[in-house]
Amino acid sequence: MFRTTPDIVNKLDVIDPKSRLAIVLCMADDVYTEQFVDPQLGFRSHKTSTTKLEMHLSRVEHRIWTYQKDLYERSVDKHSLFRYEPCTRFANEKGYGAKVVAKMLIKKKKSITDLGGQCFYINEKHLVPGLNDFSVFTRSRSKNHHIYLGPAAYVNHDCESNSVFSPIGEKSYVGISTVKTILPGEEITVFYGNHFFGYNNSRCACLTCENKQMGIFQKKEYAIAIN
Structure with missing residues (x-):
């Protein structure tokens, strides 16, 4: 349980209330990417660098936090269908990043277990270009921004991708499903968009x-x- 202090309350005042779930998700993601993903990669991977705030978590917020831990913990399990590997294809400030690679054959039209993420609305004022905007969806109708974090946030783009984003179960969870058979050692990719x-x-x-x-x-x- 998190607790508030006068100092923290002032910081919470600047958070858009509608973005609170996204902020909780960002904090959880930074903790668990460092705990589970970074050791497999051998370097510090992407982080939202969200200021850690002490707060009382609601039941929904607590579930977001624990579910993010479960996602990452299962993603590095020996039974996982995929693994994280370093990637140097896409330029960034470090010169390297990460990618997701199949550990075994994954058939076409299959949902890749545990390769997904949670997605919540975030006010644009909380997005910093080049820092925490690496995994943001923009809804075509509402034009609202939604931050998307989880193991699937490490899946890279390809113009002829072998997988697609696929809403599964709760609307806050978006998974990855294959559109082609993926061979062992092959990178799992999705299409980010035409532009x-x-x-x-x-x-x-x-x-x-x-x-x-x-x-x-x-x-x-x-x-x-x-x-």
Whole structure:
């Protein structure tokens, strides 16, 4: 149980009440990525860097916290269908990141057990570009931002991905389902969107773009022609 202090209450006042569940999720995610994912990777992986606040958790908030722990704990279990590995394909400030790789054959049209995450509304004022906006959905109708955190937040993009995001059970949980058979040692990927890496993904560095000489790999003459 968390408890509030006068100092903490002042900090809680600046939190958008509608974003409280997202803030709890961010705090939990930072704790459990460090505890379970980072040791497997051998380095400090992405963090939301959310200020740790002492607060009384409601029953729903407590469930968010414990469920995030369960997700990560099961993801590194010996029976898990996948593992975390370092990835150097996508440029960032470190020069490396993480990816999710199949440990065994996963058939087409299968939900990948425990490869998912929790998703909650977050006010834009709580998002810091380049810091905690690495896994944010924007609803097409409402244009509201939802932060999405869990093992699936480590799944990278590919323009011809082998998996898709798939709502399963509660609306706050989004899993990953396969659209192709995935072989042992193959990276599990999803499609982030048509313009995630610039217009028509012109700055995309995925394996498909490399193989097809598209995205950042396309020849300058061709890039000029299509622009």
